[in-house]
Amino acid sequence: xxxxxxxxxxxxxxxxxxxxxxxxxxxxxxxxxxxxxPDRHSPATDPDELRYTLESRLHVLPSFATVxxxxxxxxxxxxxxxxxxxxxxxxxxxxxxxxxxRPLPAEGxxxxxxxxxxxxxxxxxxVLVLRTEVADGDGPLWTSDAQIFVRGEGGWGGDRGPxxxxxxxxxxxxxxxxxxxxxxxxxxxxLSGDWNPxxxxxxxxxxxxxxxxxxxxxxxYGMTLKAVVDTLLGGDVTRVRSYTxxxxxxxxxxxxLRIRMWRGDxxxxxxxxxxxxxxxxxxxxxxxxx
Numbered sequence: 709x710x711x712x713x714x715x716x717x718x719x720x721x722x723x724x725x726x727x728x729x730x731x732x733x734x735x736x737x738x739x740x741x742x743x744x745x746p747d748r749h750s751p752a753t754d755p756d757e758l759r760y761t762l763e764s765r766l767h768v769l770p771s772f773a774t775v776x777x778x779x780x781x782x783x784x785x786x787x788x789x790x791x792x793x794x795x796x797x798x799x800x801x802x803x804x805x806x807x808x809x810r811p812l813p814a815e816g817x818x819x820x821x822x823x824x825x826x827x828x829x830x831x832x833x834x835v836l837v838l839r840t841e842v843a844d845g846d847g848p849l850w851t852s853d854a855q856i857f858v859r860g861e862g863g864w865g866g867d868r869g870p871x872x873x874x875x876x877x878x879x880x881x882x883x884x885x886x887x888x889x890x891x892x893x894x895x896x897x898x899l900s901g902d903w904n905p906x907x908x909x910x911x912x913x914x915x916x917x918x919x920x921x922x923x924x925x926x927x928x929y930g931m932t933l934k935a936v937v938d939t940l941l942g943g944d945v946t947r948v949r950s951y952t953x954x955x956x957x958x959x960x961x962x963x964x965l966r967i968r969m970w971r972g973d974x975x976x977x978x979x980x981x982x983x984x985x986x987x988x989x990x991x992x993x994x995x996x997x998x
Contacts, residue, residue: 710861711791711792711793711794711834711836713791713827713834714791716792717791717827718791719789721821721822721823722821723819723821724777725817725818725819726777726778726818726819726842727777727816727818728776728777728815728816730763730766732775732815734760734761734763736772736775736900737761738761738896739893739927740771740897740927740930740934741887742761743760743761744757744888745757756938756943759943763814767945768812768945769930769933769945770806770808770812770933770945770948770951771930771933772812772930773808773842773849774806774930775900775902775926776812776842777820778901787799787836787856792824794861798860798861798916799858800955801857801924801955802855802955803872803952803954803955804852804853804854804855804925804952805951805952806850806852806952807851807852807950808849808850808951809847809850810846810847810849811946812850816844817844818842819842819844820840820841821841821842822839822840823838824838824839825837825838825839825853828867828868829863829864829865831862831863831868832862833859834857834858834861835856835869836858837854838854838856839851839853840853855872855954872992873954873992874992874994877970877977877979878970879970881969881979882971883969884969885935885966885967885969886966886967886983887931887964887965888965889923889931889959889960889961889964891961891962893923893961894907894908894922894927895907897924897926898924902924902926906921906922907921907924909921920960921960921961922959923958923959923960925955927959928990929951929953931965932953932978932980932993933995935967936967936969936976939969940971940976947998948995949997950994950995950996951995952993953994954992956989956990957981957987957988957989958982959982963982963983964982965981965982966981966982966983967979975994975997976994976997977993977994978993978995980993
């Protein structure tokens with residue numbers, strides 16, 4: 709079997725140094741749609757967008773953590789861990805969680821330690837949980853878990869793992885916003901470090917079962933967090949404490965994200981769909997905040 713769960717879990721963590729600059733942060737923010745005016749009929753840039761795009765007043769959206777240091781050790785590098793030998797065309801990013809221990813600096817360096825924290829048997833697929841813990845000289849910065857589905861690699865009788873499904877939010881959403889996805893959004897976003905050809909090469913996308921390249925799930929993840937921060941958290945990125953989602957469907961460049969938000973006690977529940985198809989994209993999504 710291409711996935712040896714015992715070997716993967718027993719493997720030594722991989723540790724590496726990562727660095728990032730204000731340019732990396734700005735490029736990431738542009739890749740998730742920063743700089744555009746939410747009012748698509750207005751030709752002017754929204755002045756509030758400058759907190760994401762102008763180096764003199766740069767604030768770092770916490771989801772930048774998923775690409776800091778070009779994503780190393782990252783999702784794709786995690787697929788080369790001991791005990792894991794899979795076809796990239798069978799791989800889908802199933803979910804992502806991020807815990808922020810303190811605000812991310814606009815530039816800096818840190819030590820990233822990555823390991824496979826769990827391997828689950830879902831029957832028709834295996835799920836790898838890739839955990840990355842990042843710290844600098846002042847202590848922990850963030851911890852992220854990526855849930856990676858590998859189609860066709862389940863069925864060995866292993867632990868199915870916990871369910872990520874939550875009960876649906878009650879009542880009508882407190883806010884609903886729409887965010888357009890540019891036709892070239894995936895091509896721009898991949899410059900932050902996710903070079904999976906699924907998001908750029910039509911032939912590779914067909915091999916993976918899609919009509920055309922799809923948007924990175926983590927791009928949708930970032931666009932959604934930005935919408936929550938801008939809409940319900942007063943634009944204050946430092947209020948985010950954690951952010952969890954399950955990738956429930958795909959987005960194609962050129963579509964529109966419909967983002968519905970429900971306020972809670974110290975949290976926001978979120979559901980995201982592709983508006984043109986009324987198709988779910990992100991589910992079981994929670995942003996916890998101060």
